[in-house]
Amino acid sequence: MFMSRPQFASLDQAALTSLDASPFSPTYTFQGRSFHLHCWRETIELSPNATHFTFLYAGEAELVTERDYHFPLWPGMVCSQPDRGLIRSRTGEPALGITISMENYRGFFQLGGPIEKAGRLRYVDGCSDSLLFSPIIKGDPCLNLLLIPPHTEQTEHTHPSFRLGMIVEGSGICRTPEGNSPLLPGTVFALPAESRHAFWTEDEPLLIIAFHPDSDFGPTHENHPMINRTIINGVSASILRQMENHHPPASHASPVENSQ
Structure with missing residues (x-):
C-alpha cells in the first residue's frame, strides 16, 4: 500500500x-x-x-x-x-x-540501546536527536532518536524522503494541512516525502524513533577516518587520492574499489 x-x-x-x-x-x-x-x-x-x-x-x-x-x-x-x-x-x-x-x-x-531520554545533537526549535544507526556510506539509510521537549511548537516543515517511526514516550499532536493527529506512546506513523507537518507538545515531551531511507551525510571512499588519518610523507592519503583522481597515471590504470 x-x-x-x-x-x-x-x-x-x-x-x-x-x-x-x-x-x-x-x-x-x-x-x-x-x-x-x-x-x-x-x-x-x-x-x-x-x-x-x-x-x-x-x-x-x-x-x-x-x-x-x-x-x-x-x-x-x-x-x-x-x-x-x-x-x-x-x-x-x-x-x-x-x-x-x-x-x-x-x-x-x-x-x-536501550535508547536515551534525549538526543546528543541539536535540532530545530530546541529539539535534539541522535543517530542510532549511522549510514554505512553516504546516502545509506539511518535510524534516529528524536526528542521534542515540553511546550514546543515545531516550525512546519517537510522532508525530501519519507519518514517511518513511532512514539516511544510522552504525548503531543502532529499538525498537518489535513488536521491534527494525537501522538501517544505506541503511535506508529508514516510521513510521505514533502508532506508538511509539525510536532507540538504541551506538558510532556515526545520521544520518537524515526527511520530515514537515505542520507546526505556519512563516509565516502574519499573521506573516512581510516584514509584521512593515514599520512604518507606528511600528506593525508585522502589528499593523495584526490590528486590521483585529478591526474590519472599515463597507463590509465585505476584501483578497483568496492561500492555499496
Whole structure:
C-alpha cells in the first residue's frame, strides 16, 4: 500500500492481526528499493535479501540469526539484521515492536540501546536527536532518536524522503494541512516525502524513533577516518587520492574499489 498522506495508528491495534492483513503496513518505493513497515506482536520472521531495522517497544524478545545465534532484546533496544532471521518473545508474554525492512540492501548486523531520554545533537526549535544507526556510506539509510521537549511548537516543515517511526514516550499532536493527529506512546506513523507537518507538545515531551531511507551525510571512499588519518610523507592519503583522481597515471590504470 503506497501512502500519499500522513498516516497514524496504534501499534497495539496494528499488531493484533497478521502482517499481511495488518491495517497499518505502509510500503514505499524509494530510489528503486522497497521499504515495508511491520507492526508485530510476539514474533516476526525476517525475510532474505533485505536488511531489517527493529525497535522493541514492550516485552522481552530475542533476535535469532540465520546461523542460529541468539541475542536478547529488552524494551527500548534497536537492532539491524541483514538477511533472514527471527524475532520472538523470550518469556511467552507479548512482545511488541516495529520492523522496517529495506529490500535489496545489506546493512551491518547491529544491536543498540536501550535508547536515551534525549538526543546528543541539536535540532530545530530546541529539539535534539541522535543517530542510532549511522549510514554505512553516504546516502545509506539511518535510524534516529528524536526528542521534542515540553511546550514546543515545531516550525512546519517537510522532508525530501519519507519518514517511518513511532512514539516511544510522552504525548503531543502532529499538525498537518489535513488536521491534527494525537501522538501517544505506541503511535506508529508514516510521513510521505514533502508532506508538511509539525510536532507540538504541551506538558510532556515526545520521544520518537524515526527511520530515514537515505542520507546526505556519512563516509565516502574519499573521506573516512581510516584514509584521512593515514599520512604518507606528511600528506593525508585522502589528499593523495584526490590528486590521483585529478591526474590519472599515463597507463590509465585505476584501483578497483568496492561500492555499496
